[in-house]
Amino acid sequence: MSAALETSALTKRFGKAPAAVDNLSITVPRRAIYGFLGANGAGKTTTLKLVLGLLRPDAGSIRLFGKPRAEASARIGSLIETPSLYDHLTGRENLDIARRLLGLPPREIDRVLEIVDLDRSAARRRAGGYSLGMRQRLAIARALLGSPQLLILDEPANGLDPDGIRDMRTLLRRLPEIGDMTLIVSSHLLSEVELVATHVGLLHRGRLLVEAPLDQLRGDEAVEVATADPAQSARILIDAGFSVVTNRPANAPMLVTGAQPAAIASLLVARGQSLSHLSTRRQSLETIYHDQIGRAA
Ligand code: ATP
Secondary structure (H helix, E strand, O other): OOOOEEEEEEEEOOOOOOOOEEEEOOEEOOOOEEEEEOOOOOOHHHHHHHHHOOOOOOEEEEEEOOEEHHHOOOOEEEEOOOOOOOOOOEHHHHHHHHHHHHOOOOHHHHHHHHHHOOOHHHHOOEHHHOOHHHHHHHHHHHHHOOOOOEEEEEOOOOOOOHHHHHHHHHHHHHHHHHOOOEEEEEEOOHHHHHHHOOEEEEEEOOEEEEEEEHHHHHOOEEEEEEEOOHHHHHHHHHHOOOEEEOOOOOOOOEEEEOOOHHHHHHHHHHOOOOEEEEEEEEOOHHHHHHHHHHHHO
């Protein structure tokens, strides 16, 4: 079965700067929740705008459900950057305008309100008085009008408080189950992506560093190592060909991948390092992210 989205050698330049999207080939399988990751300026929004036809590529191609982008009849819902809502209108009126433009029946509004869990009394209130979380949900409800096969959300949890983030997570997880839907979600919140994504694509300076099912990516266990002289220990491990992540949150031990714990311990001890901690853990997306970015640099 053809992928929901396939880009091939996609390239986009703005002026003389290095290409914002550089020879990018990604594949988003159907029914995936594809976490699209990368630092600020990595090219995520530009890629998503190219997919939506809001920007024209300089080179490369985009296929949606097996067809060239321009010929694809599949409906795509999207929420890119901050949601543009009519603040003086109610939530329901906002949806009604979009519904009419799409030529959909009125009952479609209740369907999407229910999915995003905006109740009827909230839908009767002016959107201008909504919290950011409610605005995001209303904008997603609007993107869901007409049951899109592909939903593209750019930073849907941006700026939300912990409750809002949790609600967004619940909603995102539910979406592929509601219909035959594929989700692409760009985000900086690695711990969030880890909780919802089935697949991950990591972008760095417009290029794809890694793309894989999340389970596969997390498959290798990492070893946490703390010693009296972490800098020296890291050098020893790197010289021995192990992959070491040191730029971790304050006081967190370094992470070593590509080696068994026993091999790490005996190497460090043999080189006179004093070990204070050694444990194995499954790789978090954060580790994978820093590891991949570190290698690219
Ligand atoms: P963020 O996480 O900050 O949203 P991003 O990964 O979405 O980042 P993009 O917004 O796609 O990154 O930007 C990629 C690069 O392209 C950046 O260097 C940005 O400055 C540049 N860029 C994006 N849009 C334009 C534009 N309209 N004109 C000129 N440069 C642009």
